[in-house]
Amino acid sequence: ETLHICYMHTPMRYAWDDCQKYTSDFYFPRLIKKVVPFFMNYIRLWDKVSADRPDKIIANSNFVSRRIKKYYQRESEIIHPPVNLEKFYSGKKQEDYFLMVGRLIAYKRFDIGIKAFNKLGLKLKIIGRGPDLAKLKKIAGPNIEFLGRVSDEKLAKNYAQCRAFIFPQEEDFGIVAIEAMASGRPLIAYKGGDIVEHMEDGKSGIFFEKQNKEDIINAIKKFEKMQFDSDYIRKSVLKFDKSFFKAKIKEYIEKELEKHKKKLKNFKGIFF
Structure with missing residues (x-):
């Protein structure tokens, strides 16, 4: 079984937050914009199923981690994205x-x-x-x-x-x-x-x-x-420099692989 780790930048904004606010950003015909909210329940269901698939989730910020907990009922590790x-x-x-x-x-x-x-x-x-x-x-x-x-x-x-x-x-x-x-x-x-x-x-x-x-x-x-x-x-x-991101993401993946490696076949480590 493969270990699936997701680095999540944000839960789907236009599905989980103010739907009308975010769909107004798109240049669709007015009729389509009115219809979109009716399909949001299906989109949210699909998104929730997708969010349940990873074994582990990494959030790019504290703010996103709270949204992951709110919308997906999942815990997440926080590792901020790299800035050059x-x-x-x-x-x-x-x-x-x-x-x-x-x-x-x-x-x-x-x-x-x-x-x-x-x-x-x-x-x-x-x-x-x-x-x-x-x-x-x-x-x-x-x-x-x-x-x-x-x-x-x-x-x-x-x-x-x-x-x-x-x-x-x-x-x-x-x-x-x-x-x-x-x-x-x-x-x-x-x-x-x-x-x-x-x-x-x-x-x-x-x-x-x-x-x-x-x-x-x-x-x-x-x-x-x-x-x-x-x-x-x-x-x-x-603290947001890309070198810190590289070190943190490597440490986290290796830690999770160590926990999971008994289930992995042909485990050969990870290289950066």
């Missing part, structure tokens, strides 16, 4: 702009970031592509710059030189937020998802409570009066 921290660095000098990065889809909440910066008149750069690009451009003022997809070098430079990173979404882990912190930049982040485990309010950024433009505006005004230590912020996320 070598690509990112603290800038010696910041320029006068804020930054958002990610796929341009509804649940990432670029819309409230844009509305907040329209009101403030501060410069905001947005890196990424997605189906909401045209919609977001329509509501963006002249102080909002869309850079599209950029090279790794340009991404690292934009992280390093921004004043702060705007993170208004609820994420299962939030790699872009970790990349920004690896660049020594403070976050202005929604207090939800796994980022609450990794960002210290007042030390590596500022949390806001509600996903609306007013809360972002208030957080930015608070940010303007504060100072942050770039070295402290970067050091706080070094």
Whole structure:
């Protein structure tokens, strides 16, 4: 019998969370969007059966581990995904702009970031592509710059030189937020998802409570009066480097194989 280990990034969002919220992200005809919720019971059943198949589950964050327990009634090991921290660095000098990065889809909440910066008149750069690009451009003022997809070098430079990173979404882990912190930049982040485990309010950024433009505006005004230590912020996320991930995943698999090897045929070990 083969040992089946699943590394899970998240339970199916549009099946288990707010179905209407997530299906609105897809560009299907309106009739199909109305029909989809009726099939969700079958999708959830199929997903639950699939989630029961692995012998062990690894969750990519504490937040996902709790969702696995809630929806699948299963325990999971927590091993955070790797971040290539070598690509990112603290800038010696910041320029006068804020930054958002990610796929341009509804649940990432670029819309409230844009509305907040329209009101403030501060410069905001947005890196990424997605189906909401045209919609977001329509509501963006002249102080909002869309850079599209950029090279790794340009991404690292934009992280390093921004004043702060705007993170208004609820994420299962939030790699872009970790990349920004690896660049020594403070976050202005929604207090939800796994980022609450990794960002210290007042030390590596500022949390806001509600996903609306007013809360972002208030957080930015608070940010303007504060100072942050770039070295402290970067050091706080070094634990996510890919070398740590490799060591942890190897240790976990070898431990589980050791428990399971009596059931395995032709066991020859594991190599990285």
